[in-house]
Amino acid sequence: MVKHIILWRLRAELSAEDKRAKALAIKQGLESLKGRVPGLVDIHVQIDGRLDSSNADIMLDSTLESPEALRGYAVHPAHVAVADGVVRPNTELRTCIDYEY
Numbered sequence: 001m002v003k004h005i006i007l008w009r010l011r012a013e014l015s016a017e018d019k020r021a022k023a024l025a026i027k028q029g030l031e032s033l034k035g036r037v038p039g040l041v042d043i044h045v046q047i048d049g050r051l052d053s054s055n056a057d058i059m060l061d062s063t064l065e066s067p068e069a070l071r072g073y074a075v076h077p078a079h080v081a082v083a084d085g086v087v088r089p090n091t092e093l094r095t096c097i098d099y100e101y
Helices: 016-031 067-075 077-090
Strands: 002-010 040-046 058-064 091-100
Touching (some): 002 016, 002 067, 016 040, 016 058, 016 077, 058 067, 067 077, 077 091
Antiparallel strands (some): 002 058, 040 058
16 A cells, blocks of 8 residues: 655635635545546545644645556546646645555
């Protein structure tokens, strides 16, 4: 199994209202990939409950069957559509860790 965890910071120029709307759109888009991308076992996007000590706005926590499944997820058309359509245009910083367990 592979954990694929990403932290994003939303663009600073977005208003608080826009940040909330964009975070929700990112959450809905990414979580809709479950059952559509082969090898994607679980996916959850955390946007609520963030403490002031955080320096990221959004966390993706996903589980894939294998490193090969992770590579397939990265280029899957449904994932690319969400990434290009809502994630990348609204974020300014991305941090990722992938690991096998």
